[in-house]
Amino acid sequence: MALTGFFLISFLIVHCSINATIFYDDGGKIFTICAHFMATNPIIRTLEIVLILGFLIHIIQGLLLWRQNKNARPIKYAYDDNSASKWYSRSMTLLGTLILLFLVIHTRNFWIPNRIHQFNTGEELPLYQMMLSKFRSPIEVIIYLFGCFSLFWHLLHGFKSAFQTLGWNHRRYNGLISFSGTAFSIIVPFILAMMPVAIYFQWLK
Secondary structure (H helix, E strand, O other), X not given: OHHHHHHXXXXXXXXXXXXXXXXXXXXXXXXXXXXXXXXXXXXXXXXXXXXXXXXXXXXXXXHHHHHHHHHHOOOXXXXXXXXXXXXXXXXXHHHHHHHHHHHHHXXXXXXXXXXXXXXXXXXXXXXXXXXXXXXXXXXXXXHHHHHHHHHHHHHHHHHHHHHHHOOOOOOOOHHHHHHHXXXXXXXXXXXXXXXXXXXXXXXXX
């Protein structure tokens, strides 16, 4: 879970960085250049397959871990003392499921249509214009905000716990790891969430 989690975190950094180029407010020129590179570079296209496998493995591992924990104690405690853990650390399976549902919607909106069109015609869809059109709907904006909110809580626990799982924790560095994890959990979902918000309120055109 930790290794696939780190791999998906690296994807989030790239994905967020490219999407953040829409804030240049240049009519999507820089964003289109970056999206074209990601869609045509053979190395990136190969890594897409690895990325899909990474998602699938992470999901399967999460479900297996949830089942293992559930089977380890089929009878609940008479009294659950949850003071030692945060609610989001106990809800990683739920949060992961919500993120998965969000990813299905997200890929259906952009990635899948673009890849199908590219396969059939050899050309790419105008993704920036698709974003402008899609995020005129308040329902779509709310869905994306909800997905980013779920991602925030998932990362808030997952980032720091991945270091602990791999044994990469030491009292000298734990403070830095905790700060970096919290900052990452806030910054990335915030940037992703601001995209539909900025488009909906026409801060970007």
